Amino acid sequence: MTGSDGSATTPPDRSAAAPAADGPGRAARAGRVSTAVVVGAGLAGLTAATGLAARGIDVTVLEARTRVGGRTHGLLVAPGRQVDAGAAYLGERHTELLSLVKELGLDTTPTAMHGASRFVLGREGTTRDGRFPPLNAVALGDLFELLDELTAAVRPDAPWLTPDAARLDSLTAAAWAEQKLTHPDARLFFPLFLGEMMAADPADVSVLHMAFYLRSGGGVRYLNAFEGGAQQDRIAGGAHQVCERLAGRLGARVRLGEVVRAVHQDDDGVTVHATAGAYRADVAVMALPPLLADAVEYRPWLPVRRAGERTARGCAVKATLVYPEPLWREHGLSGWSVNAEGPLLSTVDDSPAEGGVGVLTGFVTGREARRFGALDPRRRRAAVVEQAARVFPMLPPPTALHITDWVNEQYSHGCYAALRGPGDWLRHGPTLTAPHRRVHWAGTETSTEYFGLMEGAVRSGHRVVAEILARG
Structure with a gap:
């Protein structure tokens, strides 16, 4: 390096x-x-x-x-308990990684997703079952159909040979969204989705790269899924x-x-x-x-x-909020949230399967990650704690907070991966x-x-x- x-x-x-x-x-x-x-x-x-x-x-x-x-990194959150401050999730299609995990004598543990989700997509937060946000279902369905069409057309083995590759590689995902997405709910959700999937600001990636990334990872639905998808499991212990x-x-x-x-x-x-x-x-x-x-x-x-x-750094910052135990479960919550405003655009329950501590991992992605990364440490911490209180008002303040800034990490230059631009x-x-x-x-x-x-x-x-x- x-x-x-x-x-x-x-x-x-x-x-x-x-x-x-x-x-x-x-x-x-x-x-x-x-x-x-x-x-x-x-x-x-x-x-x-x-x-x-x-x-x-x-x-x-x-x-x-x-x-x-590299971009995997363990974080000690309690005696004998580590969680992922970097890359974390895997699914059944990740056969080479799973084979390696088994060979090394490691185990996997399911990503906990039992309970209701929290959504703060307007002034007030909403609690509802499942992960589908309280937005117009037809508009989001149309968005995913458009993404499916793009991913089906791309050549995953050689994206540059995809039909119409020159046009798709000259257009940013932001420009594509401006052309294709007419409903305000689709326009609101698209950058949140792309941030979660790719740690990308739509202005940073070409449409060809977006389509290739989604196709390469198994398709929109597989990448976005916990049970049966790419985020189904974690490696126990990190x-x-x-x-x-x-x-x-x-x-x-x-x-x-x-x-x-x-x-x-x-x-x-x-x-x-x-x-x-x-x-x-x-x-x-x-x-x-x-x-x-x-x-x-x-x-x-x-x-x-x-x-x-135009190659950009993957825009991801992880905020690890530590609690004495997974207190949100007592309120029937899964720990999953989606938020229209940052810094935390989503959260997930990453508590160790062995117990002993509760962990919410917050994801700061896309344009928000660059803005957040420019703040001084005190303002970063204050912003995370304040937002966690709005999203999960039933929880006490975290007992500890760890922020892992991959955007500005000297020997990574971003995470999850570099973003291919036009x-x-x-x-x-x-x-x-x-x-x-x-x-x-x-x-x-x-x-x-x-x-x-x-x-x-x-x-x-x-x-x-x-x-x-x-x-x-």
């Missing part, structure tokens, strides 16, 4: 001139891969690293943070344990506090320049979000940068996974399956292992 602010260090005039892959002679000289450096100790990087190590390749993992896990256990298999080969500045290649290998020095290997795996990957200096220069001028897919899609000579790419943003999810990260790690084994 890099320690920069995400601005490109690669001169654009030289970037476009470099070859994209090894020529025939270079591949013949390369021989069998015996050493690899993996940059980034999140799910993708550690999946790749442990996969390579299991096949006899000598692996070194470099991580800029002082912890492993998703961060997956990375911790994978790193445990590698031991001292995982090196923390190593900020990668440059990756230089020649005919015989690759040299990764980091905080503690240079690491030499046959290949490198860059398991970084695209904005961070672009901040590394590459020689030869990249033929196409990993991000475009022009990004047509420009960057064809080179999404293509190795740059001895450099391979991993990360959920490189996966056309479950893009932006933990499942996508794991699948990208498996793909990179197969690519590297095929080299020699």
Whole structure:
């Protein structure tokens, strides 16, 4: 990873001139891969690293943070009780992640959704059964039909080859909504939905990216569902344990506090320049979000940068509100809420299954996340506590509040995933996974399956292992 602010260090005039892959002679000289450096100790990087190590390749993992896990992160909320401050949810279709969870001796626990929901979409809050908001059902039905039409038309394996891709990739989701959504309830709900699904402001993403993201994740209804959907379960004790256990298999080969500045290649290998020095290997795996990957200096220069001028950070902040126990359940509530105004645009019950503490996780997403992230810590906390009192007036103030700001996190540059803006897919899609000579790419943003999810990260790690084994 890099320690920069995400601005490109690669001169654009030289970037476009470099070859994209090894020529025939270079591949013949390369021989069998015996050493690899993996940059980034999140799910993708550690999946790749442990996969390579299991096949006899000598692996070194470099991580800029002082912890492993990337965009998974455990938060201690009570003695022996941790919850997810980052990526958290999974469903039955997330087969590679579920297989890994089982292999590592971890368990899943259902996301608790028993009871009524709270909605504050106007001046007064409303309590009602289920998760469907008290808005015009026909208008929301029309919205979801339009989204279904878009997702059905996109090519999930190659979005840039979707019919009418150029137009769809030039139009923002905000402009699309302005054209297509006529009912005020649909216009109110659309940015809330997109924030929950993608951590996106509609102005930041192209229609092509929105449609691809929804299709890649299993469709609108699967992504939006708890029971039977993509948010059905959590990993008991926190998703961060997956990375911790994978790193445990590698031991001292995982090196923390190593900020990668440059990756230089020649005919015989690759040299990764980091905080503690240079690491030499046959290949490198860059398991970084695209904005961070672009901040590394590459020689030869990249033929196409990993991000475009309109690529944005995923806009998500998590507020973890801690209570002595899940007190909302005593009032027949599930802990789920949807709110038209921030900072908390939605909340969910993330209380540990073992009990001992109650946890409401609040999501600050989209444009609201950027506004909230610019506040000083005191004003952030006050805004969250004040809103929680309005949404759940029957609850006492939380006993603790933790705020995890992924928008401004130095070594993530956003969460859930980078947001592809207008022009990004047509420009960057064809080179999404293509190795740059001895450099391979991993990360959920490189996966056309479950893009932006933990499942996508794991699948990208498996793909990179197969690519590297095929080299020699």
